[in-house]
Amino acid sequence: MAHRGVLPVVAAVVLLTGCGGPQPAEPPPPTAQEKVADGGAETDTDDSHAEDTGEMVVSYEDATTAEAINGRALLQDNTVLEDLAEDVNDSLWLPYDIPVIGAQCDEANAFWDPEEKSMTICYEDADLSQQIFRDAGDDDPDASAINAEIATFYHELGHMAIDLYDLPATGREEDVADQLAAYVLLQPGEDGAPDPESVAAVKDFAREFGAYGQRRGDAGLDDFADVHSLSETRMFNLQCWIYGADPDANADLVASGELPEDRADGCDDEWAKLDRAWSTLLEPHVR
Structure with missing residues (x-):
């Protein structure tokens, strides 16, 4: 089940429209003759990314447990990591090759390793996602699990971008x-x-966090102190951004009570600020 690329769309948005709306047209770059006339050196091309020749490289490690074998099959048979890595390679300048590793971790997890400069998606994470959506009664729990893993990949891409490009994270x-x-x-x-398919991925990501909260039960001090926000908070954040990005198409989130009205009232502004921030941060690194 291949998922269509989305970062090339983002690249066009970042370069052409910036923060979600048309921008004033910029003057064309000076010709070589104009540069010489102005006393500047003639330059044929912009070489600011001349050395950024890296790409994401996918590999799958062995799996031995039932959970890992199942999770590996879900990812590999649907070329999830390959499709997402290709998306990034077509869209972002990378300073060197970045391993994207499917691995047995003996826990449901995914992580960016700032020392190894690699991304790992654990087979157990895909397996747990599938189980969560199967328990929820989804008609196609595999599709929902893949959606959640797609969003998980882009979450880890956020960590990667902050690290590789030395981005400020406020x-x-x-x-x-x-x-x-x-x-x-x-x-x-x-x-x-x-x-709509990409929106569904964020919705399934949010649903998964809701399920994590139910599995956890009452939150304790360790949960509040964790580097991750509570699963319920992450669920509501994602729902807010879905609604803020397209309120008319996602009004059902509010009508159904999934997203409280008090939070929904500010979601369009919250999304606009998020959109502007990441557009600004990523623009120098988009192909």
Whole structure:
């Protein structure tokens, strides 16, 4: 089940429209003759990214447990990591090759390693996602699990971008990484609206956090002190950004009571600020 690329759409949005709206047209760059006439050196091309020749490289490690074997099959058979890595390679300048590793971790997890400069998606994470959506009675729990893993990948991409590009993160990095996942997946297409499949990925990501909260039970001090916000908070954040990115198409989130009206009232402004922030941060690094 291949998922269509979304970062190329983001690249166009960042370069052409900036913060979600048309920008004043910029004057064309000076010709070589004009540069010489102005006393400047003639330059054929912009070589600011001349050495950024890296790409994401996917590999799958062995799996031995039932959970890992199942999670690996879900990711590999649907070329999830390959499709997402290709998306990034087509869209971002990378300073060197970045391993994207499917691995047995013996826990449900995914992480960016700032020392190894690699991203790992644990097989157990995909397996748990599938189980969560199967328990929820989804008609196609595999599709929902893949959606959640797509959003998980872009969350880890947020950590990667902050590290590789030395970006400022004005907030807890885990929350900011959630913002990047939403930013990428909720960008408007040519029709001015986010792609429904990408919106579904964010919705399933949010649903998964809701399930994590139910599995956890009552929150204790350790949960409040964790580097991650509470699962319920992450769920409501994602729902808010979905609604803020396209209120008309996602009014059902409010009507159903999933997103409280008091929070929904500010979500369009919250989304606009998120969109502007990540557009500004990523612009120098978009192909």
